[in-house]
Amino acid sequence: MDNLYIRSIRPIARGVALATALTQPLFSHLAVAQGPRAIEEVYVTARKREETLQDVPMAVSAMDGLKIEKAGIDDVGDLYTRVPGLFYTLGGGATPNSDFTYLSMRGVGFNGGLEPAVGVFIDGMYQPQVGFDLGFLDLARVEVLRGPQGTLFGRNTQAGALNMVTRDPGDSFEGLVELEADEHEDYRVRAAVSGPLSDTLAARLNVEARDAEGWSDNVTLNRKQNDAEGFSARGKLVWTPRESLEIKFIGDYSDREFGDLGYGAPINCDCTDVLHDFQQDDEKENTGLQMNIDWAITDTVALTSLTGYRSVDSISFYDPDSNVSDQTPLTLLPITESTTTPVVPIAVASEPITVAGTSHRTDLEQDFFSQELRLAGGADDLTWLAGLYYFEQKMKQGRKFDIGPGIPYLPLYIREDFTEDRDGWAVFGQASYTPTERMEVTLGARYSKENVDIGGERVLNVANASIFSFPKIGDEDYDNISGMASVSYDISDTMLTYVTVAMGWKAGGINRFPSRDNAILPYDDETSVNYEWGVKASSADGRFSANAALYWIDIEDQQLLTVVPDPQGATPITTIDNAASSSSRGIELELNGQFTEALGLEASYAYTDTEFDEYLQKDAAGNSVDRSGDHFEYVPENTFSATASYLFQMGGGATVEALLSYQYTDSFTSGSGSFNAPLGFLNENDSQSRWNARAVWNRDAWSATVYVENLTDELDYSLIDYGPFLPLDQATLYGKPREPRTFGVKVRYGF
Template sequence: MKKSPLKYFPAALLAGAAVGAHSQALEEVVVTAQKREQSMQDVPISVAAVSGAELESRNINEISDLSRVVAGFSFGEGTSDAGRNILVRGVGTQTFSRGVEQSVGTVVDGVVASSVASSLLDMSDVARVEVLRGPQGMLFGKNASAGMLNIVTRNPTAEFEAGIGASYADANEIKLNGFVSGPLLGDSVQGRLSLYSNQRDGIIENEYPGGEDFNDRDEWGGRGKLLIQASDDLDVLLAMVHSEREHNCCVAPSRFVNPGSIADIENIPTGPENDKITEVETSPGSTELDQYSAELNYQLGSSTLTSITAYTESEIYSNSRAAGLPRTLLPINEGDSDIEQFTQELRLTSPGGATIDYVAGLYYFKKDMSREFDRTIDFYGLGVVPVPGVLGSTLINDFTFSNESYAAFGQATWNATDTFRLSLGARYNHEEVEVDQVIDNLPGTIPEAPAGRSQASETDDDVSYRVIAEFDIAEDAMLYASAARGYKGPGANTLASGASTPKPIVDPEIPYAYELGIKSQWLDNRLRLNAALFHTTFEDFQTSVSDGQVPPTFFLDNAGELETRGIEIEVSAQPSANLMLMGSLAYIDAEFTDYTGAACYPGQSEAQGCIGDVQDLSGKDMPNSPDLTASLTARYFIPFASLPFDGFVQGTYFYQDEVQYDTRNGPDSIGDAYNTVDAAVGLEARDGRYSVQLFVKNLTDEFYVTGQTAANATGSGTHFLAYEYQRRVGISAQLNF
């Protein structure tokens, strides 16, 4: 049987749809968004699926790149991996406190990621990525108030398979990957081993003599899986993962300097399209992850009993000393975190197709984190003293944090008629949070925060729920409406204010979400149209607020309320056997509706709303949330009848509206709208054995930023740049055995 020459691009840009070369119909997309395998068109929630084959075709293996693939998905930059965050529908975590769970969670093979930094590691040997929009927690382990990133990697196979892949692009970007899979002991034991390596030179040029370039990439890792068919009723999947990342990261070049500032005096590179720095220091960082898991599936009558046990260790280190100056400002800015996490899930799933279908289970979560942080400020770097080496300010912030959670969850679907279904889900959660923090300063220096010790603990019980109604309006078209109450547990303040905060542990974050959507296929399954209208209100949103002093001290607190509302549209079409079109559009209005006591932006006057060094951000934009994003991809298959391979050409257009990048909503932190075009041309063997492509990212060489800040303490306003901030050309190849 002839294999599809679109084997390496089987997923629609947003819907993950596949199509054969001589078929006029889109293939079914199977997801596990409701903890059972279902067609995406039968799942009554807003979910986008991207296959691993599509990620390979696009040379994507970083989570941040999903913002170009999934409507309503965005990524917030930071000065380290731990300072970045994922946003869905304009909402993500808005604090640097390590004692706060992420509003958008990440799950890999049923195991919750132990930290933000570890969730950003390479997506290697992936079967598919699912982005679940809106509050999640009914069926997934740890609650996530804004959305969930569900990554499913490839499992061992009954037949021998192996493959290697490589790509090379500008900035000496070299990506290597390989896998081998197949039977080990007949049909009873199967194994899979995959490895990857990604390297890239720094993309931010350092003009300081002998200085290192910044924002490079150097990581490697592997995953081993063993599938044991213990009996006709029991299979066991054992997995081990190891990943390491090291980089000199993450620097933002200056786009302007204030006259008379240190940055101005030192004449550092600047400009609206500046991609250079003059930096005497470095900012090394590393993340290391080890994870061990065991998944058991036992056929209990007609139902399936699933157990997932996992233990994760991760170490995260950063020493972000770079300040964009040819003089030292931060001799030490060092944080070292150790995280241990244990999870246990038991789940019972009905076979499906009955009058009542159900999923029910129990979940246990335990995370322990310890972090040591030391920072010194050299006043020479601020221009306060004429000679270097005068340590005017120091901070020691050491803490331990633990979070223990017990949960019982379930969802039942009543298939009332052939065209109407009603689902009810609920989750009981018991959370225990503890923090022990010590703040100190070196004698004789100006304290950045009051010294002392903070010890606090809190427990919380909560019930969240979801109600979904579905109605088939045609054979391949379904309308659904849902209402949900989500939950994100109490958060601990691990900021420098920890020893003096009046509220070391803040209240849970509660979203109320409403959604109306359609899942539909038309024209004999040659056109797929999915859309969703949504409105979500977050009460007691966890964020950082200012105390109004000069200089301000930041505390973890509940901001009151924020709202996000909008529409997402995803379209896939197969006009002919050789042409595939995919498009998406998301319009999102995310804003604070009750946020008093927020920090003022630099230079904000009383007339502009800064009173007592605080401002009211009620009615202002959420950061990193563009109002409008849109994309369109076209792929055309070119058959070569007399040759063993066929060709293809592919192009993607992406547009992003202007966006506010800073929580403080300053005018200097608004990024301009931009659009990019990616293109590729390649060959693929008809039997799927090999493929090669020449690709161009940002074909039109459109300069754009992924983050923007107002003037900092050195008097410099900066912007963050992605790898594709300028045109990048490369070549990739895949060989399968």
């Protein structure tokens, strides 16, 4: 179990017995129970203790491993629309690649910036910016917590938290082999084994290999654009030297090479073909190590320790003009000394540099360490938790951006070498009290302190006429006290209502891409207050449930990433500033029903109404545009999804479950990476809808899945933007295409 002390401490959540919580077949084989079915009861650890999903007085969406497998959910992108209010944002301005893609929740975090507003956790450990994108390999469940989670989950959870819990080894030896292929020559092989090694030691290992041809053609370079290959593995060793002590050693590794779509395909081609004349496969290596200790010190007090380390190395490329360009070469001068004061050696551009066409490369190296200690206990009507947290995050970023003389823009090169060391600590606590059998009152608070220390240098050479070079050195401190209060009440045995007020905090920082002088550009903390009212209800027979949440969020000193024109006409300037105060309000609905023994239906809906209450967007030349009253970027107003399932009994112990799902995303705006876009210009991204179908056959240890993604073969785009160099009336509009209709099959054997 994830929190050992639950075995001996009476939970406060309506007296639910949790001794057998979270038990499930180690390798489910996608088997479906026979006879009358109720909705499967899902247990979560959203409050650092195990409770049923319907008993948690907060907005939480959860999926167990069986549901993840049946629905074909491979990564966090598959959760969009399935989880109300969850979406993505491009945090890198004019850098459209996966390293600068973040999660947003209820519109909070849409600006991305340099640190996310939705924290991602694996087995309780926070995952840094570049390390969160591990696929959903070998998960027991996924929990998505909406609203500020800073009290218990900590840093960068102003909007919410995504908590992934991996499977534990079981009491018997088990394993599986799985093969998957689709019509675009995307092949995957997965194997797993698990079982006891002794009376006190158990282990599991899960590995996956992938080789994908890709479905987007680069017609300029005569190759596939979004091909991919990679290997990933996750292992877990669980040692229980005595009943009161459990130690888990967890490790994972992934190594991927893949082509990024960049800006994508020209919209006017009505196709998924790209024209890039510069392309190299992105590379990402990701390693994580973790040790979790749960120790029941007494019958009422338990200690939890989480120690973790993650290292990520990433190299990403894209063609900035996304087109065939004149490859005329030009050699630009090196820089041997800084032209700023004080004079320092310049290492990133000490040799002549030849530019031709356009190319962009970003190198990221990130090392992250964290240690968390929690002491938890409970007696009578009080359950409490107190903890300490410490982290160190070291990041090194290099950037090479070249524009050759054949582009309708001044030839230039940019070379950057940037380091950021961020560390911090926190003390936190939360307590829940049940004054009556039906009421619970929860209070929590957290004090956090972070330090940011940056260094490095930047060189900008514009046609050998304007040469700028300067060091980047800075040090800033940030701290915050945030809290939460919640009251929940059991209206009946099957209906719960709650009211929560929670404060959110996102630490400030220092811009990675300052303008063309040696000024250090720090930005301050962003804070928010989230007011939420919710209702959770289920039928007496457990076959229907309905959850609803209404919220209002006030955000102050909002950190906004802005790409503004350069007043000297050379390159855009990307900065983050505390530019606005704003608000978000909305409603979230989740429905789940088992209408007959065979027919099931689940649906989710989110309405998100966001607004800048006060926002004057400015550029470096002093021009401004009043954006007050505008809706947030990257935030669709309406999202909806529904999945219907029907179970066929085939005889001989075999079953076939058919699933049909529909997903809808409203239109939304996005900022432009065009160097010629006027201040405040926004792209209009169209609404999208998709049908997906799956059929899962099971018999004994065998299962087979046939699926069709994007059943109606819609051509839609996850993001659109104009080419960066030409005026908008002459520039090409590009779209990053989503996957076309795809047929696939998956076969699994468990033993």
